[in-house]
Amino acid sequence: MQLGVCYYPEHWPEERWAQDARLMRQAGLTIVRIAEFAWAKMEPQPGVYDWGWLDRAIETLAAEGLKVVLGTPTATPPAWLVRAHPDVLPVDAQGRRRAFGSRRHYCSNAPIYRTLSEQIVRAMGQRYGQHPAVIAWQIDNEFGCHDTARCYCDHCAAAFRRWLQARYGTLAALNEAWGTVFWSQAYGDWEEIDPPHLTVTEANPSHVLDYERFSSDSVVAFQQLQLDVLRPLTPGRRLTTNFMGDFPDLNYHDLARSLDLATWDSYPTGFAEMNSAYAYPEWEQRPTYAYDVGDPYITGFCHAITHGTKRAPFWVMEQQCGHVNWATYNPGVRPAAVRLWTWHAALAGAEAVVYFRWRACRFAQEQHHSGLLNHDASPAIGLQAVHALREELPHLPAERKQAKIALLYSYEDLWAFQLQPHRKGFDYRRLCFAWWRALQRLGLEADLIPYDADLTGYEMILAPGAFLVSQQQAQALEQAVRAGATLVLGVRSGVKSSSNVVTDEPLPGVLRSLAGATVTAWHSLPPGVSMALSGTCLPEGNEAAVWAEALRPEPGTLALLRYRDGALAGAAALTEHALGAGRVLYLGWYPQFAQLEALLRQWANALGLMALDLPDGVLAAQRDGEWVVLNFNETARTLVLDGRTVELPGCEITKLGTRS
Ligand code: GAL
Ligand code: ZN
Secondary structure (H helix, E strand, O other): OEEEEEOOHHHOOHHHHHHHHHHHHHOOOOEEEEOOOOHHHHOOEOOEOOOHHHHHHHHHHHHOOOEEEEEOOOOOOOHHHHHHOHHHOOEOOOOOEOOOOOOOOOOOOOHHHHHHHHHHHHHHHHHHOOOOOEEEEEOOOOOOOOOOOOOOOHHHHHHHHHHHHHHHOOHHHHHHHHOOOHHHOOOOOHHHOOOOOOOOOOOOHHHHHHHHHHHHHHHHHHHHHHHHHHHHHOOOOEEEOEEOOOOOOOOHHHHHHOOOOOEEEEOHHHHHHHHHHHHOOOOOOOOOOOOOOOOHHHHHHHHHHHHHHHOOOEEEEEEEOOOOOOOOOOOOOOHHHHHHHHHHHHHHOEEEEEEEOOEOOOOOOOOOOOOOEOOOOOEOHHHHHHHHHHHHHHHOOOOOOOOOEEEEOOHHHHHHHHHOOOOOOOOHHHHHHHHHHHHHHOOOOEEEEOOOOOOOOOOEEEEOOOOOOOHHHHHHHHHHHHOOOEEEEOOOOOOEOOOOOEOOOOEOHHHHHHHOEEEEEEEEOOOOOOEEEEOOOOOOOOEEEEEEEEEEEOOOOEEEEEEOOOOOOOOEEEEEEEEOOEEEEEEOEEOOHHHHHHHHHHHHHHOOOOOOOOOOOEEEEEEOOEEEEEEOOOOOEEEEEOOEEEEEOOOOEEEEEOOO
16 A cells, blocks of 8 residues: 655745755655646746746655656636636536636636647646656546536537537438427427426436536546547556545546556545435434544445456545545544545555645635644644554455455446436445445445456346346356356336347346346335335335335245235246356335345355444454454444454454464
8 A cells, every 4th residue: 555645835935945855755755646726827828838846846745755746727718728728717507607716617628628638638748747756637626516517618519419410320220219299399400409498397308418428428538539649658667546535427437548547636524524415215214433533444444445446456646644624524534534535545445545645735715624733833643643654554355356245336327317317216336325324234346347347257247226227237247147146126127228228028027037036016115104025135124115026936936035015916026047057136216224134144155255334433354364344433342253243443443363
């Protein structure tokens, strides 16, 4: 594990830089990320570059042996650029052109912006691409942040039409795929197709899904433009961008494909405050942990999404190391939190953690955000934590191997469910998060991967919401099952085709032969309505709520649970279909969290994957013959591990030899 920090030399007097660099080295930091917002400093006037300050900043860091990650500054086009080319400013879904004065104020489809971005990136690459201190590049910063993944300007409209022509070839094919016969939406000319916004009531969901794909592809293309410029100029350096964990608006699988490394920005307290609304449904109790550690499951889910994009060691490019300024309460944090976050990242598969930021900024938008140093340059709590971590770096968990469990995660399913959830509270991220958290509670590691990932080696494959699954994906799943995997399908599987229209086959559509069962009816259950379940794999008293599907098993498929009452009485609620060396389970209702834990425990144990019984807020995994256990609760927890009772102090890390 390497530690680093985000640094903004341009925010401080140059006389201070050498001291900062020395303090960084003394703290055991080895990586420094710089320059990602400094376009106006690098190119103060069109075509006039000022590299002096950046040359000296890099030299100052290099003189202390620090390695540099350079950010391309395209998240912040300078004022002169916007003034000369106002059409680079993006247009929001309300049709308003956004203004200069913060960041991310650009449209990635504006031709002039693409040209000017290419120029600044080329100039940077030519100057620093082969600098011995430069080890990696970050493209742009947090693509899509501040609701900028989708733009509705004229450039985007034109690019969207080209994208549609490439996808469908003919208007007839598009009209068919979108079902435009409905409400007289048929298009007779490509020019008639606009971005789907400002419609009177909801826009056609096939149209919108394609716009979401197109928007994501536009960002992928904008990133590619920069990658293509940099590659030849900076041989051997790793190219990356910084993701935002569970961010839903961009397809991170696509963005990661041509990167050398996946990274993300981890702000556990901020995310716990902002994202628990999707993570925890109103019908479940919302857990709390120590006040300053965030929610370890939300953080872990983000780590897993990032890891899953490449299934390789990743970096935390920005790691919270004190309070943030952009959430609700922005609590102050204690050194133990920074230590837990760093260990957690290592356990999740990170090979570097870069703290945000070196010193708290005195001015502008983020003046109330913390750094490793306070505004007055005195050490902040984060720096204490980093100094202590330096000693224990060799003991941090080693690289994680491929897990035995895969949880399939798809942005297309996410978007399609978001467009037509049918029931309040039905949310794809929430669904996947619940499955993920249940696995964590059972101490079961899982890789969160796309459908097109190689499924070899996974003993259990979980597909909680395979809404839009293709024939090809169904075949890959079948192959994995025949080879011995247990596949679990959740509700609403196989409902749609890739153009977001319902299949004309009985449900679960392309997954039906795999499931060995047919969904004969489905009910959205409003709050207070539930159906009793009976069967041996859950104790009596369990009920299906939220969403229930009636399953009719084919001959040879077992009904493991049935609905005992209500509209679906008598129908199967959980089926098991043996296929080749594996089996397929179809879970026909939206599981409550405790039910999910109970079922996953049984399924894992049947495969010989040892499920634990971890207290809430405690994470545990085996690395190098040792258990690494993290307790995110304020107070101690007791845990039985390999038959031993272990007492875990609050906000602490425990290591324990395994007994196998
Ligand atoms: C990140 C961003 C940083 C900084 C930070 C504050 O999202 O990349 O530039 O704004 O948040 O927490
Ligand atoms: Zn645009």
